[in-house]
Amino acid sequence: MTLAIEARGLRRTFGRVVAVDGIDLAVPRGSVYGFLGPNGAGKTTTIRLLLGLLRAQAGEIRLLGAPLSRDRGLFARIGALVERPAFYPGLSARDNLRVFAAVGGRRGPAAEARIAAVLDLVGLGAVAGRSVRGFSTGMRQRLGIGLALLSGPELLVLDEPTAGLDPVGVVEVRQLVGQLATEGVTIFLSSHDLSEVEQVCDRLAVIHRGRILAEGPAAVLVRDSGRAVVRFAEAAECTRARAVLEAAGWDVASDTDSTTLVVGPGSAASGTDASEADPRRVARDLARAELYPVELRLERPSLEQVFLDLVADGERGRGA
Amino acid sequence: MTSLLVAEWLRFRRRYDLWIVLGGVVLLTAFAYISSATSAAQPVVFAPIDPTAPPEIRAMIEAQNAQIALEMARLRDRYVFPLSIVTTLELGSWLFLATAFVAASWIATEFDWRTIRNVLLFEPNRDRVLAARLVALATVASGGIVVLLGLGALLPFAVPVTGSGEPLPVTAVGVAATAGVTWLWAVAFGALATVAALVTRSPLLAVVLSAGYTVLEQLVANLDVWKRLGLDLVPQFFLVSRLNALRVDVQQAFPLGQPYAPLTAEGPHLDPILGLGVLGLWIAGLVLLARTVFVRADIHE
Numbered sequence: 001m002t003l004a005i006e007a008r009g010l011r012r013t014f015g016r017v018v019a020v021d022g023i024d025l026a027v028p029r030g031s032v033y034g035f036l037g038p039n040g041a042g043k044t045t046t047i048r049l050l051l052g053l054l055r056a057q058a059g060e061i062r063l064l065g066a067p068l069s070r071d072r073g074l075f076a077r078i079g080a081l082v083e084r085p086a087f088y089p090g091l092s093a094r095d096n097l098r099v100f101a102a103v104g105g106r107r108g109p110a111a112e113a114r115i116a117a118v119l120d121l122v123g124l125g126a127v128a129g130r131s132v133r134g135f136s137t138g139m140r141q142r143l144g145i146g147l148a149l150l151s152g153p154e155l156l157v158l159d160e161p162t163a164g165l166d167p168v169g170v171v172e173v174r175q176l177v178g179q180l181a182t183e184g185v186t187i188f189l190s191s192h193d194l195s196e197v198e199q200v201c202d203r204l205a206v207i208h209r210g211r212i213l214a215e216g217p218a219a220v221l222v223r224d225s226g227r228a229v230v231r232f233a234e235a236a237e238c239t240r241a242r243a244v245l246e247a248a249g250w251d252v253a254s255d256t257d258s259t260t261l262v263v264g265p266g267s268a269a270s271g272t273d274a275s276e277a278d279p280r281r282v283a284r285d286l287a288r289a290e291l292y293p294v295e296l297r298l299e300r301p302s303l304e305q306v307f308l309d310l311v312a313d314g315e316r317g318r319g320a
Numbered sequence: 321m322t323s324l325l326v327a328e329w330l331r332f333r334r335r336y337d338l339w340i341v342l343g344g345v346v347l348l349t350a351f352a353y354i355s356s357a358t359s360a361a362q363p364v365v366f367a368p369i370d371p372t373a374p375p376e377i378r379a380m381i382e383a384q385n386a387q388i389a390l391e392m393a394r395l396r397d398r399y400v401f402p403l404s405i406v407t408t409l410e411l412g413s414w415l416f417l418a419t420a421f422v423a424a425s426w427i428a429t430e431f432d433w434r435t436i437r438n439v440l441l442f443e444p445n446r447d448r449v450l451a452a453r454l455v456a457l458a459t460v461a462s463g464g465i466v467v468l469l470g471l472g473a474l475l476p477f478a479v480p481v482t483g484s485g486e487p488l489p490v491t492a493v494g495v496a497a498t499a500g501v502t503w504l505w506a507v508a509f510g511a512l513a514t515v516a517a518l519v520t521r522s523p524l525l526a527v528v529l530s531a532g533y534t535v536l537e538q539l540v541a542n543l544d545v546w547k548r549l550g551l552d553l554v555p556q557f558f559l560v561s562r563l564n565a566l567r568v569d570v571q572q573a574f575p576l577g578q579p580y581a582p583l584t585a586e587g588p589h590l591d592p593i594l595g596l597g598v599l600g601l602w603i604a605g606l607v608l609l610a611r612t613v614f615v616r617a618d619i620h621e
Contacts, residue, residue, distance in 0.1 A: 052444055053437060053619040070444040080441050086434035086621070090334040102327035103449075104442035147438065 002065065004029045004155045004186035010049055010059035019045040021210035023059070027188055027203075032181045034201030034218065035190040036307060042210040043190040044083055047159050050188075051080055064155055076104060079153030081161055085144025087132045093119060093143050094128040097150055104151060114150065122146040123172070137164035145173065149180075156180060159190045174200050194304045206310050213310040228263040228277040230286070231295040235259050244289040250282065262299075324443065324452035332456065338425060341418050342460070346467050349412035350475065357399040357479045364392050393484035400483040403490045405472030409498050412468040416505035419461045423513035424526035427453060431521035434621035446615045454514065454607065461506035465499050494574030501570050504599060505563050511606035512559070518613045521621075534560055556590045559602045565595055 005027035012020040020042045027033045037043045048054040050061055052068055061068040064077055087096045097115045101107065106114070119125045122142040127135075135143065141164045148156055158177075162170045177187055177200045191197050197204055198218060205215040232238040235258040242261055245252045251264035263277045279298045286293065332338065366385045369378050398407045430436040443449050512533065517526035541555035555561050569592035590598065 048619070051441060053440060055616075055618060070446065072443055072445060075441060075444050078441075082437055082441075084434075086437060088331060088334070088433065088435055090336070091331070095330060095334070099327050099330045100438055100442050102323045102330060103439055105323045107323055107326060151442075 002029045003027060003062070004031075004064055005033075005050060005188060006060075006062040007046075007050065008060045010046065010061065011057050012045055012049055012054060013057060018210050020049060020056075023207070023210070023212055025050075025205065025212075025215075027186060029064075029186050030181070030184050031203050032177060032187045032189060032201045034197035034204030035188060035207065036192065036194065036197055036204055037190075037207035038192055038311060041192075041207045043192075043207055044159055045210075046207065047080070047082055047157055047188075047190055051078070051082065051157065053082070072105065076151050077154045078157065079148035079151055079155070080157040080159075081144045081148040082157070082159045084163070085140050085147065087140065087143065089133040090131065092129050092131055093124050093135070093146075096132055096143065097147060100147060101150060106151075114152070118146040118149050121149065121176070138166055138169050141165055142169065145176070153185065155186045155188070157188045157190075160192070161189065162191075162193065162196055170196070194307055206307060208311050208315075213313070214306075226277060226298055226300045228279045228282045229255070229260065229295070229297050229299050230263060230282065230293045231257070231260045232291070233259070233294050237291060237293075240289070241286055241291045241293070244291060245282065245285060248285045250277065250285070321448065321452060321455075324448060325456065328452055328456040332426070332460075335426070338422050341421050342464060345412055345415050345418045345464060346471065349408055349468060350471055352411045353399070353404075353408055353471065353475050354479050357396075357475070357481050360392075360396045360399060361479075361481045364389055390484060393482070394486070396481050397483040397486070397488055399476060399479065399481040400488065401473065401476040402495065403488045404476045405469055405495050406490060406498050408468045408472035408475065409465075409495075409502050412464070412471070413502055413505065415461070415464045415468065415502060416509040419457065419464065419506035420509040420513040420530055421527060422460055423457050423510040424517045424530065425523040426457070427514055427517035428521055428523040428526050431621050432523065437619055437621055440619060447611065450611055450614050454511075454610075457510045457514070458507055461503055461510060464506060465503050468502070469495075469499060491574065494570075497570045497574050501563075501567050504566065504603075508559060508563060508599065508603055508606070511603050511610065515606055515610045515613065518610055518617070537561070553590065556595070557598055559599075562590075562595060562599050562602065565589065566592075566599060569595060 003026050005025055007023060007025040010020050010023040010025075011018075023042075023046060025046075035043055035046070045054065049056045049059075050063070050068070052070060063074060066074055068074075087093075088099065091099065094115060097118065098111075101111045101115060116125070116128075119128045122145050124139065124142055124146065127139070132140070132143065141161070145158070145161055148158065161177075162173050165173060174196065177189065181187055181200075187200075189197065189201060201218055203216065204218050206213045230241065232241060238254075238259045238261060242252050242254070245261070245263055253262045253264070254260070255262055263282050265277050277298070279296050283293075283296055366388075369381050373381075397403055430439065439449060440446065509530065513526055513530045516529040516533075517523070520526045520529055537558050537560050541558050541561050546552050546554055556565060568589075573592065
């Protein structure tokens, strides 16, 4: 698997605050990689480290197979929208893109054609000559995305790309991300919007307080959190079942209801579904003890619940 | 580098605030020239000589009046081409303040507007980015000098003044040296403001820091301690003191005659060539400092 972004042991502190604490990242080429985390988790700092805007105090970074350097050739293959888009207020949308194209060494008819194409792509073709000073937040966001696409990048780093957009704009950005992904562009998408990540990303990492809490394909992260919910007719059965399942190595918790158990994988799980409580195996362990629940179902949480659980676990881990 | 300079121009051409500051130098210089030339052109009126005075007294007063009229005419020479060019360079010598403001604002607003982030994503080589900006600043200073030279050449025709008729004490080398000093002032203060802008990342604070340095340097340079310790020459190595000394050096090397009483240096004075070298080191040092700050800077914007 070739990687578009490879980071090992990234660390950055600001005074006593550890913003990024030994992060490892491996973003496969051609993937849409979600980078999830609550506000202040370290998402933007990580992105700034990846793009060389901040200096890492420790760790290594490789982008598109090359070590991070201040080489224009490397950055010509990378597009980025970092936090709120920033532009020269006195210049038009077109002139802003002209400036940055020139900074990147692109001038002439080809650059002009690319600028026009990008402005059309983000829906700003009709207002290309207007001063950015009068642009709404959504228009600025669109222009920021256009700027990130200006060089026709192989790797696109988007930090909260739908912030400030109206619902139509959000859908358009998601469609654009999907379209770029089908064209083979690797997209590293940072967000705290779970539905956005769930809809467009095929792989994701969850960051909290500068550390990666979980990483992997989005579907696996949800599946890994699968719990078996077991309900008995009587509380006594439930109590006995709990002892049986715990003896078998399952991670068992009582529900609010005294007749219901929530069974997690624990050490009883094994094989490819090691992190999910397989209801068939739970049923088998219960049947061996002649316990027959009135209901047994697999409950997979939403990505949102997984995210909240991971963050809560992270908080508990720090507190411990 | 050409593309970076094109980008600088695309940005600068819409910075109307900077154009106003630079235009202010031109307009105020022209205004100062016109008003002083108009004033100088007023005929000198002498009080009538008492006809009852003895002839020898009358002759003495007439000779004195003629001498005063000649001195006044010599003063008007500064508004006669080509000495008028030196006059506009002198009147517009505060171009250095405008250049410092342009440097502070042009650089610090990149941080203020957070556009520096985009710039570095398209050209991550910070040496090249800084070099382009410094070249652009030097070009602005050069443009200012050219405009002042142009004013000096044109204004005598707009405001004609009759001079003494004597040969004008001006040479092409002298004009070039005066222009060079004015340019060096602008470049040195531009470099100082560049460092201040990169350190503070705020246009206002950069201007305040540059001005603060200048005041502090003058206070330190005027301390008695240098004389008491026999280190009179030390302040001569300071930036602003050196720039002032350079102006003296040029006026002494290329005396411009009566219209300008030659400046005199107080206390010990560095050899002009050595002084120029010291100034070169100052400018190089400021550029190196700016580079170090910028290359190592974390971009949070």
